[in-house]
Amino acid sequence: MSLEDKTRRNVLKGSVLAAGAAAAPSFVLPALAQGERLIPFTDVPDSFQVRPVQPDTTHWQDTREISEFVTDNDDFYLVQHYGQPEIDNDTWRLRVTGMVDNELDFSLSDLMNRQTTERQIAFECGGNSQRLFHGLVGNADWLGVSLADILRQAGIQEGAKEIVFFGADLATEEIRGREVEKAFARSLSVTDAMREENMLAFEMNGEPLPHYHGKPVRLLVPGWYGVANVKWLTQIHVQSTRYMGRFMGRDYVTLKKENVGGVDRWVENSVTTMNLKSSIIRVTEMGGRYSIQGFVLNDGTPLRSVEVKIDDGPWLSAEMNPNNTQYSWKLFSLDWPNPKAGEHTLVSRVTDINGNVQATQEELPEKVSYWEDFGQFTRTITI
Ligand SMILES: Nc1nc2c(c(=O)[nH]1)N[C@H]1C(S)=C(S)[C@@H](COP(=O)(O)O)O[C@H]1N2
Numbered sequence: 001m002s003l004e005d006k007t008r009r010n011v012l013k014g015s016v017l018a019a020g021a022a023a024a025p026s027f028v029l030p031a032l033a034q035g036e037r038l039i040p041f042t043d044v045p046d047s048f049q050v051r052p053v054q055p056d057t058t059h060w061q062d063t064r065e066i067s068e069f070v071t072d073n074d075d076f077y078l079v080q081h082y083g084q085p086e087i088d089n090d091t092w093r094l095r096v097t098g099m100v101d102n103e104l105d106f107s108l109s110d111l112m113n114r115q116t117t118e119r120q121i122a123f124e125c126g127g128n129s130q131r132l133f134h135g136l137v138g139n140a141d142w143l144g145v146s147l148a149d150i151l152r153q154a155g156i157q158e159g160a161k162e163i164v165f166f167g168a169d170l171a172t173e174e175i176r177g178r179e180v181e182k183a184f185a186r187s188l189s190v191t192d193a194m195r196e197e198n199m200l201a202f203e204m205n206g207e208p209l210p211h212y213h214g215k216p217v218r219l220l221v222p223g224w225y226g227v228a229n230v231k232w233l234t235q236i237h238v239q240s241t242r243y244m245g246r247f248m249g250r251d252y253v254t255l256k257k258e259n260v261g262g263v264d265r266w267v268e269n270s271v272t273t274m275n276l277k278s279s280i281i282r283v284t285e286m287g288g289r290y291s292i293q294g295f296v297l298n299d300g301t302p303l304r305s306v307e308v309k310i311d312d313g314p315w316l317s318a319e320m321n322p323n324n325t326q327y328s329w330k331l332f333s334l335d336w337p338n339p340k341a342g343e344h345t346l347v348s349r350v351t352d353i354n355g356n357v358q359a360t361q362e363e364l365p366e367k368v369s370y371w372e373d374f375g376q377f378t379r380t381i382t383i
């Protein structure tokens with residue numbers, strides 16, 4: 001599809017959505033209905049731009065425009081560090097190698113003929129940030145097969161520790177002064193890999209997995225940051241040692257100060273499960289009624305509440321979208337009757353059933369790297 005076609009399709013899609021919006025229940029973030037206005041945040045600079053989806057570029061959503069529970073494939077954010085490899089679905093193979101009783105080798109149709117599972121999974125890049133108004137995010141319906149079933153069929157041998165997932169995308173990296181060719185790869189411990197939720201997905205929102213999103217098959221680890229979800233998957237390797245690649249040991253590594261058994265230490269951790277986070281993404285007005293809307297992401301732990309604070313007021317309980325599922329994003333909204341004209345600040349916080357509360361910026365640990373930006377996000381708006 002050319003870029004022009006894509007743009008035209010999006011325009012068409014927009015008008016269809018606007019026409020259908022009146023029928024949508026109020027708790028779904030609807031596209032703007034007739035007479036409804038999107039109130040601009042004053043914290044978003046005029047220069048803020050969402051790049052068009054083009055080969056080999058990063059794409060983020062304009063979160064103010066999130067208007068559907070499920071993100072369109074073309075609008076789901078895009079990140080790839082080594083470009084987007086060309087893959088022929090007919091010759092593509094997925095091999096399972098290493099410390100297994102039976103090495104396996106699948107074609108795409110071999111995988112498609114297995115029992116399938118379908119799941120809503122939202123994720124964000126570990127580098128998502130307030131600067132992008134948290135636009136490196138998306139929520140989709142995925143269809144694929146169980147990773148645990150495949151690993152059981154392969155038979156993981158005793159002594160195996162890690163499972164490495166290799167993509168087809170390669171790059172030359174300079175490591176310790178030497179140029180070497182490396183594939184994008186991430187690893188999981190055997191325990192993490194055997195979670196029943198993990199999938200090898202080949203459909204996204206009812207379409208074959210798009211090229212940009214890792215066709216024909218990608219790994220999905222629900223509840224984890226996007227970097228775990230290896231695209232263009234070609235090999236699953238079981239080994240007894242830690243995998244030390246760039247995206248486990250150097251990039252996507254958070255550096256923060258932590259209390260380690262009574263001693264303050266600078267700790268580095270690989271980005272894994274998503275931190276408990278909420279963000280206000282848009283405010284709409286219709287007939288004098290205002291609505292504040294946002295999303296929550298976390299590791300799949302059930303939530304207790306999402307609350308919104310307006311200016312110095314009390315925390316008010318937001319309404320949760322009934323479409324929310326364990327690993328989808330969790331959309332919320334709060335009615336804001338009769339706001340006073342002028343500047344306002346809005347902030348949200350989420351609490352899970354274990355009583356963990358989303359941290360304020362001040363409560364976050366001292367952190368050097370920009371990975372894992374999950375603190376409370378105060379927005380400003382003029383009514
Ligand atoms: N093969 C491969 N898989 C990859 C990456 C990559 O560069 N190569 N990037 C990862 C990162 S950092 C993110 S955030 C997600 C983005 O997935 P998406 O582009 O489908 O949104 O893919 C992950 N999987």
Ligand SMILES: [Mo]
Pocket residue numbers: 079124125126127226227
């Ligand atoms: Mo990422």
